[in-house]
Amino acid sequence: MTDxxxxxxxxxxxLSVRGxxxxxxxxxxxxxxxxxxxxEFLHHARHDAPACLVLDVRMPGLSGLDLQRELSKAGDAIPIIFITGHGDIAMSVGAMKAGAIEFLPKPFRDQDLLDAIAHAHARDATALHRRAELTAIRRRYDTLTEREREVIVLTVRGMLNKQIAAELGISEQTIKVHRHHIMQKMAAASLPALVxxxxxxxPTDLSGGAGPA
Incomplete structure (x- = not known):
């Protein structure tokens, strides 16, 4: 099995439940x-792979719901499947509203848990793909010069080359050169793909520091 x-x-x-x-x-x-x-879970290094968390609600120290809140504060969107022998409707509703995938009262059918895990992994795999795609776009965007970033913002607003040239006070030919470089650096096959x-x-990405002009 790979990482x-x-x-x-x-x-x-x-211990018996864990086993x-x-x-x-x-x-x-x-x-x-x-x-x-x-x-213990919070201090564990996580794998970069589709994952989910099967979490007991009531535990000494931090409860399962406390852990859910801590992960949410940290921006960690790992899918959570709650299991409990003491849960009630209010607890279930609160956990689901906070983003839990499933809330299974003990005893539950093995297949119900396995189905929830499969659903959670599918969702996390999609999220991982989106994060990887966004990271790649940010890295390419970071290679643009300050002028190219100005051009790209106006381009995606639908402005023509001559309109961008007038807006920035430079020639239309220069805009064409900038757009050519932008398409190459962003690895965009077409204008719709770039958009x-x-x-x-x-907005924070678009207003970040630029490379050399």
Missing amino acids: QAPIVYVVDDD ALCSLIRSVGLRVEVFASAQ RMVEKLN
Whole structure:
């Protein structure tokens, strides 16, 4: 199994539950790592692979819901599947509103958990792909000069070369040269492709520091 293979993290303070979940998850060929507490999980280095978190609600110290909040504050969107023997409707609703994939009361069917894990991995794989794509776009955007960034912003607004030239006070031919360089640096096969790339960047990306002019 490679480091990119999907992984399941299990956090439960009950040793027997951790063992049973580990055996179940491994029985379908998935990687699994287990933790006895939320604190232990928070201090663990994570793999760069599609992942999900199978999390007990009630634990000593940080509860499962506390861990969910801590991960949310840190911007960590790992899909969470809650399991509990003590949950109630209010707890379930709160966890789901906060982004949990599933909330399974014990005892639950093995297949229900495996189905939730498959759904969580599919969602996280999509999120990983989007993050990797955005990182690549940002890296290419960072190679643009300050002038090229000015041109690209006006280009995606739909302005023509002559309009951009007038806006920036330079010649239309110079704008054509800049646009050619932009298309090369951004690896954009067409203007619509370039527009789609730039739309994925946020205003902070577009106003960041530029390379040499």
